[in-house]
Amino acid sequence: MALGKDYVTQECSIARALEVVGERWTLLVVRDAIYGVRRYNDFLVHLGIPRAVLSTRLRTLTEEGVLEKRRYQESPPRDEYVVTERGAALWPVLRALGRWGREYVDTGRLRSFRHADCGGEVEPFGTCAQCGTLVPVADVVMVPGPDLDPAPADPVSRALLRPKRLLEPLETDAVHLAH
């Protein structure tokens, strides 16, 4: 971790993991990436993160193999950041955090996560309440809840008002209009 002193003294996989994803904003960047956000500007407006910090996070996450920088058009040259398998493997962490946040911090029902195959809700530990299988990230559908702001300012939040399968790229208003 690029934070002054690191956790290397810790003989613990939790500490090792936090070395990689424990910095401020990092897990939120990964969350957005799993939600399907891929472009610099989309991360920027959705997170409200300082540009310099975003640049650093994207760079280190790419170096760590959590994201992959990929050119998706040549003219003008444009790159996107896509979650790797390693990044997608952080889904259980985010799911667990989200459940804890909802139960112990939140008040409203913001989003729920359902198994694409059978519609069952994904439980605290990532299994499907309906069919009991351990749901892979790619088979999770994010469903917006009733307590989300119905008309958010930024296009990424608006795009996330529709149910959306995780990992698939997000279509923002801008991209939509460009067609």
Place this chain on the structure above:
Amino acid sequence: MALGKDYVTQECSIARALEVVGERWTLLVVRDAIYGVRRYNDFLVHLGIPRAVLSTRLRTLTEEGVLEKRRYQESPPRDEYVVTERGAALWPVLRALGRWGREYVDTGRLRSFRHADCGGEVEPFGTCAQCGTLVPVADVVMVPGPDLDPAPADPVSRALLRPKRLLEPLETDAVHLAH
């Protein structure tokens, strides 16, 4: 979160959770608390954290209801920090982080976690490999692995070389000798 700007713009339980436990060191403090560490000095030597930071973390975690400050002897007056139910509910987060760290960052086998009732290993999502039940934190036993340093410098790490049920108080050398 006490970090300059907060994540309040984020309509997301993950962000809300990170508001509480997203700061540097915080999750490691909670991890230690779940491992059974309870006393200021034990956190200090085991984490190698600056005293000022430890003090603020313990205070905010107490205010947030993740830990509870409790007087355990009157003369001299001594307090200990014990995980609450709310704090113990963070176990899935730590388990998920640990699994990710072991699979994608670590090399060695540092610790494993087993179901106290049947001895089965606790799987990535927190279920028991043997009997299939979702194992509550209090029924998890931490078992040290072969790649741990066999003679660590601090007494807390030494105490953690023995198998240990989570949440139960840790007996360090010092306490042990004091009997």
Place this chain on the structure above:
DNA sequence: CGTCCTCGGTTCGTTCATTGAACCAGTCGT
């Protein structure tokens, strides 16, 4: 051809958190 706009950054001064060392107060053991 000149101007404006977008995207994906970098630079920079200010603010804020972390660090590590020093200090301190209450209590015990001897």
Place this chain on the structure above:
DNA sequence: ACGACTGGTTCAATGAACGAACCGAGGACG
């Protein structure tokens, strides 16, 4: 009376985050 232990607080220096400004490559438009 003296020193050690526990559980802190204080302080100066460092480093990270913040936010606004700037920048360069490439269209788009007229």
